[in-house]
Amino acid sequence: MAFEHLGEPYFRAEWGENVVGLVLDGRTDWGELAELLIDSYCVQAPGHLAAAIDRPG
Structure with a gap:
């Protein structure tokens, strides 16, 4: 939950306990x-599903 403490463009979402929002605008990377x-x-995904993801690096 470190992102919620970073400030703009991150924010604490109004729902869920482990949900952080991100403002999408022209500066979005x-x-x-x-x-x-x-x-x-x-x-968060089950291990077998996470293992199927092609992650860079």
Whole structure:
């Protein structure tokens, strides 16, 4: 939950206990967002599904 303490563009979502929102605008780094989403999925998904993801690096 470190992201919720970083401030703009991250914010604490109004729902869920482990949910952080991200403002999408002209400054959005789409590559970074893709990495964050993939990492988040791999942390929460069952191991066999996370292992099927092609992760860069």
